Amino acid sequence: MSDTDNPAPAENRPTSSQNWPGQDRTDQLVERVQQAITDNAPLNIVGGKSKSFLGRSQTAPSLSTLEHTGVVSYEPTELVVTVRAGTTMLELTQLLAQHGQMLPFEPPVLNGGTIGGVLACGLSGPARPFAGSARDFVLGMRVINGQGKALRFGGEVMKNVAGYDAARLQVGAFGTLGVLLETSMKVLPLPEAQLTLQHELQSANTTDGIVKLMRQPLPISAAAVIGTSQFIRLSGSASAVSAAARTCGGEEVENADAFWQSIREYEHPFFSSEKALWRISVAEYVAPIELDGDWLIDWAGGQRFIKTDLEAETIYAAAAAVKGHASCYSALQMADSVALFQPMDGVMRSLQKRVRDSFDPQRLFNPGRFHPELDA
Amino acid sequence: MSSQAAETSQLTATDIASRRQRFAQALTAFLPASCILSTTEELKPYESDGLTVFKKTPLLVLLPETIEQVQAVLRWASETKVPVVARGAGTGLSGGALPHEEGILLGLAKFNQILELNTELGFARVQPGVRNLAISDAARPHGLYYAPDPSSQIACTIGGNVAENSGGVHCLKYGLTIHNVLAVTVVTIDGDLLEIGSSAMDSAGYDLLSIMNGSEGMLAVVVEVRVKLLPTPPSAKLIMAAFNSVEDAGSAVGKVIAEGIIPAGLELMDKPAMVAAEAFANCGYPTDSAALLLCELDGLEEEVTAQIKKVSSVFKACNVSELRVAESEEERLLLWKGRKSAFPAVGRLAPDYYCIDGTIPRGQLPYVLRRMEQLSAEYELPIANVFHAGDGNLHPLILFDANIPGETKRTEELGSRILLLCVEVGGTVTGEHGVGVEKINEMCVQFDEDSLVQFHAIKAAFDPDGLLNPGKAVPTLQRCAEFGAMHVHHGNIPFPNLERF
Numbered sequence: 001m002s003d004t005d006n007p008a009p010a011e012n013r014p015t016s017s018q019n020w021p022g023q024d025r026t027d028q029l030v031e032r033v034q035q036a037i038t039d040n041a042p043l044n045i046v047g048g049k050s051k052s053f054l055g056r057s058q059t060a061p062s063l064s065t066l067e068h069t070g071v072v073s074y075e076p077t078e079l080v081v082t083v084r085a086g087t088t089m090l091e092l093t094q095l096l097a098q099h100g101q102m103l104p105f106e107p108p109v110l111n112g113g114t115i116g117g118v119l120a121c122g123l124s125g126p127a128r129p130f131a132g133s134a135r136d137f138v139l140g141m142r143v144i145n146g147q148g149k150a151l152r153f154g155g156e157v158m159k160n161v162a163g164y165d166a167a168r169l170q171v172g173a174f175g176t177l178g179v180l181l182e183t184s185m186k187v188l189p190l191p192e193a194q195l196t197l198q199h200e201l202q203s204a205n206t207t208d209g210i211v212k213l214m215r216q217p218l219p220i221s222a223a224a225v226i227g228t229s230q231f232i233r234l235s236g237s238a239s240a241v242s243a244a245a246r247t248c249g250g251e252e253v254e255n256a257d258a259f260w261q262s263i264r265e266y267e268h269p270f271f272s273s274e275k276a277l278w279r280i281s282v283a284e285y286v287a288p289i290e291l292d293g294d295w296l297i298d299w300a301g302g303q304r305f306i307k308t309d310l311e312a313e314t315i316y317a318a319a320a321a322v323k324g325h326a327s328c329y330s331a332l333q334m335a336d337s338v339a340l341f342q343p344m345d346g347v348m349r350s351l352q353k354r355v356r357d358s359f360d361p362q363r364l365f366n367p368g369r370f371h372p373e374l375d376a
Numbered sequence: 377m378s379s380q381a382a383e384t385s386q387l388t389a390t391d392i393a394s395r396r397q398r399f400a401q402a403l404t405a406f407l408p409a410s411c412i413l414s415t416t417e418e419l420k421p422y423e424s425d426g427l428t429v430f431k432k433t434p435l436l437v438l439l440p441e442t443i444e445q446v447q448a449v450l451r452w453a454s455e456t457k458v459p460v461v462a463r464g465a466g467t468g469l470s471g472g473a474l475p476h477e478e479g480i481l482l483g484l485a486k487f488n489q490i491l492e493l494n495t496e497l498g499f500a501r502v503q504p505g506v507r508n509l510a511i512s513d514a515a516r517p518h519g520l521y522y523a524p525d526p527s528s529q530i531a532c533t534i535g536g537n538v539a540e541n542s543g544g545v546h547c548l549k550y551g552l553t554i555h556n557v558l559a560v561t562v563v564t565i566d567g568d569l570l571e572i573g574s575s576a577m578d579s580a581g582y583d584l585l586s587i588m589n590g591s592e593g594m595l596a597v598v599v600e601v602r603v604k605l606l607p608t609p610p611s612a613k614l615i616m617a618a619f620n621s622v623e624d625a626g627s628a629v630g631k632v633i634a635e636g637i638i639p640a641g642l643e644l645m646d647k648p649a650m651v652a653a654e655a656f657a658n659c660g661y662p663t664d665s666a667a668l669l670l671c672e673l674d675g676l677e678e679e680v681t682a683q684i685k686k687v688s689s690v691f692k693a694c695n696v697s698e699l700r701v702a703e704s705e706e707e708r709l710l711l712w713k714g715r716k717s718a719f720p721a722v723g724r725l726a727p728d729y730y731c732i733d734g735t736i737p738r739g740q741l742p743y744v745l746r747r748m749e750q751l752s753a754e755y756e757l758p759i760a761n762v763f764h765a766g767d768g769n770l771h772p773l774i775l776f777d778a779n780i781p782g783e784t785k786r787t788e789e790l791g792s793r794i795l796l797l798c799v800e801v802g803g804t805v806t807g808e809h810g811v812g813v814e815k816i817n818e819m820c821v822q823f824d825e826d827s828l829v830q831f832h833a834i835k836a837a838f839d840p841d842g843l844l845n846p847g848k849a850v851p852t853l854q855r856c857a858e859f860g861a862m863h864v865h866h867g868n869i870p871f872p873n874l875e876r877f
Contacts (some may be wrong), residue, residue: 157767163831
């Protein structure tokens with residue numbers, strides 16, 4: 001028995017009455033996966049192809065979600081949007097903004113990027129340490145697994161503890177646990193007021209000051225360090241933001257939206273470089289990592305980008321030494337022999353491999369793209 | 377909820393007794409004798425959790441004191457193929473910690489230490505048997521707290537919170553357990569120790585923390601939890617608003633959110649619940665109205681003052697019949713008291729009540745309440761409703777008398793119809809109490825066969841022999857048949873001193 005056997009009267013369904021443009025390509029996508037099962041031939045899942053800088057590029061035939069588009073339901077007062085994976089980030093963020101709302105994890109829009117791609121790659125922007133990550137805002141997901149079945153996990157409500165949270169598990173799995181079809185996400189109101197403060201630090205790349213501020217009840221919504229400049233963004237009611245600004249101190253930054261957007265979209269001048277770009281994810285309070293290169297520190301210190309010519313092994317060792325992990329953001333310029341994500345070993349590797357088995361036993365989805373050690 | 381969980385053992389009493397003795401003997405190799413409970417009197421307190429209608433006697437109760445002991449026990453269980461049910465404080469309401477008659481119950485109560493309270497860096501490392509409220513109590517002098525606040529927080533443990541992905545009154549704004557747990561250290565069924573999550577904001581590979589939270593003890597045994605500590609909001613204010621129709625109250629909730637305000641707590645009571653709560657707590661609810669909203673706002677003083685003004689004007693525009701902003705902390709707590717005692721208050725109206733735990737899209741509330749009124753008339757059983765209006769979690773309480781022949785069965789049927797209704801409007805059969813054994817059959821309505829098959833495959837990736845908490849949370853396909861709900865007999869709720877809402 002499925003949940004569709006007992007439909008509520010149309011006017012009572014949780015979907016809004018509005019007809020959103022878009023098209024449902026579930027049947028075609030399922031058919032394509034079933035063909036791949038029969039042929040035992042892997043698929044390269046693609047959307048807007050805006051994130052080829054992440055993970056090993058694929059030679060397998062493409063399975064595109066780009067025609068599987070549109071908002072399925074959006075009722076602003078429910079704070080939930082349900083959208084098909086091929087919907088572009090641009091369309092989605094514009095629609096939410098029209099209703100005074102946003103995806104609170106501030107994912108990158110990129111050039112033609114889709115919501116499916118954002119979730120598959122698990123990307124969150126500057127607000128992440130304060131608002132939460134992409135997976136935190138996922139309420140439900142429809143996916144096709146490696147058996148060619150269209151599954152539904154989670155739902156469209158905020159509080160739901162029925163079944164394993166296999167929807168959130170898909171976030172950041174780079175499509176290796178299934179083809180994302182549709183997602184329901186929690187959305188929140190845009191803040192009434194925002195203000196960014198710049199403060200000069202004694203020494204470069206330190207996050208001590210930010211960590212101290214984070215222990216106070218301040219409406220901080222982003223915190224970054226570039227060299228010796230520390231940037232703190234405050235969001236909330238106008239009165240709260242101005243009160244908090246007095247506590248934080250520093251110079252107000254003009255055109256701050258463009259600054260944060262340039263970090264979120266990897267368009268800040270820092271990101272244009274001949275050198276390889278790596279991301280190190282680490283506790284925000286960790287002291288500056290001693291690796292030779294240029295740094296841009298976001299997420300209050302939790303996400304640190306480095307431009308460097310160092311060997312991958314050196315970067316992975318340095319990340320592991322501070323209990324973090326690294327990943328390469330310049331995949332296209334890396335040799336095939338280089339691991340692009342911090343390699344796993346031991347019990348964790350075996351467990352993750354069995355998780356991959358449980359969704360995609362034939363290794364049809366993006367083999368090699370994510371952690372090749374899970375594909376063997 | 378009657379027959380489905382009572383999967384009784386095929387073993388004879390003699391088999392059970394000899395096995396109990398044999399296992400107890402074998403386990404002394406890894407555990408001090410004082411950590412192994414095997415007599416009838418010792419086992420009795422563990423035969424159920426907070427859902428006392430289901431009772432089973434485990435072969436043994438083990439109360440290990442070290443992680444090494446937990447590892448040794450699980451390694452032994454894996455080799456001997458003995459089922460293991462982990463248990464925290466046993467306050468769960470869905471039978472998730474119901475023992476297995478042929479298995480051992482692994483009590484983690486002795487793991488009750490806060491290992492590290494790092495107020496500078498904003499986290500705590502705690503053992504799984506630490507009570508939820510104990511974390512906030514320890515952090516409060518430093519201006520910090522642990523956000524998720526399930527109603528049973530004075531007694532429930534953080535290990536159980538992870539297993540159930542517990543929520544609380546404030547989860548619309550501050551999230552569930554999954555949003556506030558940074559890492560868990562677990563022991564796998566093979567006895568391996570593994571850290572899932574880390575001190576960083578994400579980890580390499582798959583986000584296994586997502587499925588650990590809310591996995592109801594099916595995947596691994598949690599032995600340490602790293603939680604986020606947040607700064608305590610300097611100000612919290614409560615508005616009470618009464619309405620002449622549930623529709624008006626429901627639309628007021630939507631309009632508050634449309635204003636861009638996310639309240640810290642937003643609770644709705646229908647007339648029967650409000651009348652019962654007022655009779656119980658004398659908190660000054662206007663019982664002549666049809667629905668009551670309690671809306672709490674927290675944050676910086678400046679923000680809260682601005683929001684109180686806005687919310688008040690929204691309510692005024694929604695035909696509010698009475699509006700009150702709590703002027704003092706005493707008044708705020710008194711207004712909350714009525715809401716927090718709604719369960720025991722309703723419990724006084726009839727010999728028995730069933731508590732249902734579904735979630736619906738908020739906008740569906742008027743329709744769902746209308747349908748429930750019809751169902752209530754059809755089954756001739758009164759229903760009172762308390763509703764976490766912010767996140768759509770609905771707790772209908774069905775009043776009945778188990779001593780009237782056939783009434784329990786009618787109540788069970790009505791409960792099923794209500795849960796079906798929740799699924800029908802796009803909701804879920806459990807918002808916060810978990811599936812356990814109680815709602816295992818309703819899972820068949822909410823999920824199709826293919827999704828259930830995938831759940832079993834996930835389980836097998838962690839626990840190939842199905843030894844961890846067998847028979848809970850995810851139904852086998854053969855089992856997809858009946859439905860159920862929580863049964864409370866003669867006001868005899870488990871842990872009657874705990875707030876339940």
